[in-house]
Amino acid sequence: MDWKSAIDAAADRISGQVFETPVLNVTGFGLGFPIEIKLEQMQHTGSFKARGAFNTLLGQPVPPAGLVAASGGNHGAAVAFAARKLGHKAHIFVPEIAGPSKIALIRGIGAELTVVPGEYANAMQMAQDYEAGTGAMQIHAYDAVPTVAGQGTCLREWESQGLKADTVLIAVGGGGLIAGALAWLDGARKVVAVEPETSCALHAALKAGEPVDVDVSGVAANALGARRIGRICFDLAQAQGLRSVLVTDEAISAAQKSLWRELRQLVEPAGATALAALLSGAYRPEPDEKVAVLVCGGNIAPDPFPED
Template identity: 70%
Template structure:
């Protein structure tokens, strides 16, 4: 089966398990025209990642060892939530940089949680060791076909809601969300990848033509801080010649605060990263170009102004 069929199958599997998130238009934000946005931060556990988690768990038999996942926070919360709803035991490994709100979200799910010193790569190594020891099923955060197909349902759903845009801006960490979008759209609309300047695994890989490790830091690192882009995302991005733009932390923070002050949309830095590319002119649409933004994550402590 090709990607569109895989994504259609994923949509059938996860119906009833995930929310159909709303779409709206934002006026203002220093932009000359309204921007269409999909509010995927209103998904279960605050991100799109519940889609990939449910698709993975529903598409295959879960072993006696249960489920294991490594995460910067959001993926772990989604896997823990899906496992709880489907009645499976789960162990989630997160790095210390995950942050208190994401750690608390996982703890509330009832999953076993282990906080690992270091970054996401360290949590992934610990999760792989647990997988080898117990036979647990690994649910990868972004570089697995079932995960990507699940995330692709976000874009297929958006089109079914009447997406009216020539170009869609999507924030990138490990690449699962944008890979799903690329897999579904297959060039029918332009996709712009947006990364923080200090967490830019896709841009680095595209620059040299191969997967490379990058140093990770900045305000969005606990969501977008993959040291290496996923192979699936990279292959699709090369094939489709994806446009990749970088934004500084200050622009992400400005977009995050603007979403709260002007629209009362409360998101984490990753959720504001794609909009930051428009507000900071890292991406400037051509005359008449209709642009949409995917808002993808809500897991922060309350009110970013405090």
């Protein structure tokens, strides 16, 4: 797979459809060293997911039945947004744990929405049944080449903005974002996966030598709660010897508060997970190692400014 060409093509395809998100160079958080932070939660619908959604929709014909997606919330919002902008109908399936703010976001965009009892895997099964019954095009949240190539544009963009770090910390759920990063960087910089202790599909897969099912819970489960890591992510991670570190829910919540107090950035738990690895000591840089953190999502629950 020629990932570089696929990501270059994705960047051209989605140009004008997504924001170039800002980068901050920050000295603070009590770390004693500067870090680079990319604020991808400022992307359309509050996460990086719009990149993969637009790349998928613009790269192939959409059938008359429209689109279907299963999502913990952020992917569904991105697909709904891209579909509305490009004139397609979309049906989104989300689990109950998506939470009221993400459910309200998808409804507000205007997609047809089904809230499914249980977790993400249940929503995926219903989305697959809908696909089979209607002929709608499935937009996978993380384990599809167009999705991964779209997410890879985030690191491509960051490098064009002058990324200097030796190491980039990225939160992992199903693996689409970090797979895109690995595909673009291809070993040129170190990538570190950060997962909650209670939702760690990649960590478990690397330990087992193959993707395995894991139990999912915790404060970031509605964004990082994939039961099994995507095959694309696993293959790239295994080939590149990716390191995965785990953080507690308490560390994630503390990182959320730190982002608000230090930078006035209001993010969801998943968005703070990569930073939590630094603040908690789960990842300790070597002396003079330059570190960057990707903040990936801002759809906090409960919504601090709900509709009246």
